[in-house]
Amino acid sequence: VxxxxxxxxxxxxxxxxxxxxxxxxxxxxxxxxxxxxxxxxxxxxxxxxxxxxxxxxxxxxxxxxxxxxxxxxxxxxxxxxxxxxxxxxxxxxxxxxxxxxxxxxxxxxxxxxxxxxxxxxxxxxxxxxxxxxxxxxxxxxxxxxxxxxxxxxxxxxxxxxxxxxxxxxxxxxxxxxxxxxPILKRESAFPNLEEIKRGNNKVVYLGQMRRIRGIMELIEAIKVVSKTIENIRLEFIGRAVPLNFEWEIKTKIQQLNLESYISVRGHLPYDEALRLARDANIGIVTFLPTPNNISCLPNKLFEYMQLCLPVIGSNFPHYAEIIEKNNCGLLVDPSDPNSIALGIIKLLSDPDLIKKMGNNGRRAIDNEYNxxxxxxxxxxxxxxxxxxxxx
Structure with a gap:
């Protein structure tokens, strides 16, 4: 420099x-x-x-x-x-x-x-x-x-x-x-409320993949979900930190025979990542309860809301202030794969609830969180x- x-x-x-x-x-x-x-x-x-x-x-x-x-x-x-x-x-x-x-x-x-x-x-x-x-x-x-x-x-x-x-x-x-x-003006990457059409049982995780962000627990949850919803799909969009953590993620996926259910796409340009995520049914933000995770609101929570995705989030007080206040998702125990799985199954089994919560989240972004x-x-x-x- x-x-x-x-x-x-x-x-x-x-x-x-x-x-x-x-x-x-x-x-x-x-x-x-x-x-x-x-x-x-x-x-x-x-x-x-x-x-x-x-x-x-x-x-x-x-x-x-x-x-x-x-x-x-x-x-x-x-x-x-x-x-x-x-x-x-x-x-x-x-x-x-x-x-x-x-x-x-x-x-x-x-x-x-x-x-x-x-x-x-x-x-x-x-x-x-x-x-x-x-x-x-x-x-x-x-x-x-x-x-x-x-x-x-x-x-x-x-x-x-x-x-x-x-x-x-x-x-x-x-x-x-x-x-x-989120920025309201960047509308090219985001759908309007009336454009939401989903039915693919796709779940998305956006952003850096770190162990303390509940990645391993989420993979185990998909194993549970796959026994009830055969065509479940999880997409990880983001880089692993540290880089060798990606190898651990892929190894875990192979050990649980989830290669046909989970894909790891790596880092993508911001708007491209959001355009890929917009076709999902649910956005996941199940960070583990570390002191910093408990006190901070992650960006992806609001990005999911702008994409009209209902959110499955950690049962932290800060998350509850957003998710419960706006009725835009479900809170789960991030350290319990079964709790995460039950949340995913509940939403994917109720398309009307997905649409209602997704629209609620988007309105909250338009009116307040922008x-x-x-x-x-x-x-x-x-x-x-x-x-x-x-x-």
């Missing part, structure tokens, strides 16, 4: 982890912020530079080892420092970038600095398989210390898990909750916290 930002004043968005085409960062936030001026996005990408409307994407090399990650963060710091006079604000999306913006802030207090917390990071540490078990508690303490040191110095904080509200407001009064809801509403919150937040910088 090197070079200059030129003579323009930029709104900088940066991630050292999330891909350049991350839906929250690029298609929602960066696209909305481009209404305020030129946006430059630094994120892992297979190219060096790309322009999309008022957004310039600077590709940074994906890291594969810890030392590469450290060098990458250092490189970002020097790039920002050397071009600081061309920067209006810096909006970072990863906890490891907190020290970076803190160091920049010490000598550049006129620059707007925003930290975006997608998840409850201090709890997420315990589910990171690459962190040795004996180090996780210590790393959590270090992260909390950094958070309490840096966040009060920032221009503002954006967060998603609502449990973080009181803690963040105690550190910085300029904290706002902004969810990653990015257009969240975009207004984001722009107002920028105006209120960074009004001087944006002039």
């Amino acid at each position: 090197s070079g200059t930002l030129g003579n323009s004043k930029w709104i900088v968005v940066a991630s050292s982890v999330h891909r350049w085409d991350d839906t929250r960062i690029l298609y929602r936030q960066a696209a909305s912020l481009s209404a305020l001026g030129k946006v430059v996005l630094f994120a892992p990408a297979p190219f060096r530079r790309k322009k999309m409307g008022n957004i310039t994407i600077i590709g940074i090399p994906p890291w594969h080892h810890k030392h590469q990650r450290i060098r990458l963060i250092a490189s970002l710091y020097f790039t920002f420092r050397n071009n600081i006079k061309h920067v209006k604000s810096i909006h970072v999306h990863d906890p490891e970038l907190l020290p970076l913006i803190y160091l920049l802030h010490r000598k550049n207090k006129h620059i707007g600095l925003i930290y975006d917390m997608h998840e409850n990071y201090k709890e997420l540490i315990y589910s990171k398989s690459w962190i040795p078990l004996f180090l996780r508690s210590a790393i959590k303490k270090i992260y909390v210390w950094v958070e309490e040191k840096v966040i009060p110095e920032l221009s503002g904080v954006i967060y998603s898990p609502k449990e973080l509200k009181n803690k963040l407001l105690s550190l910085n009064s300029r904290a706002v909750r902004i969810e990653n809801y 990015w257009e509403n969240e975009s207004n919150k984001l722009l107002n937040f920028y105006y209120e916290t960074l009004s001087v910088n944006l002039l």
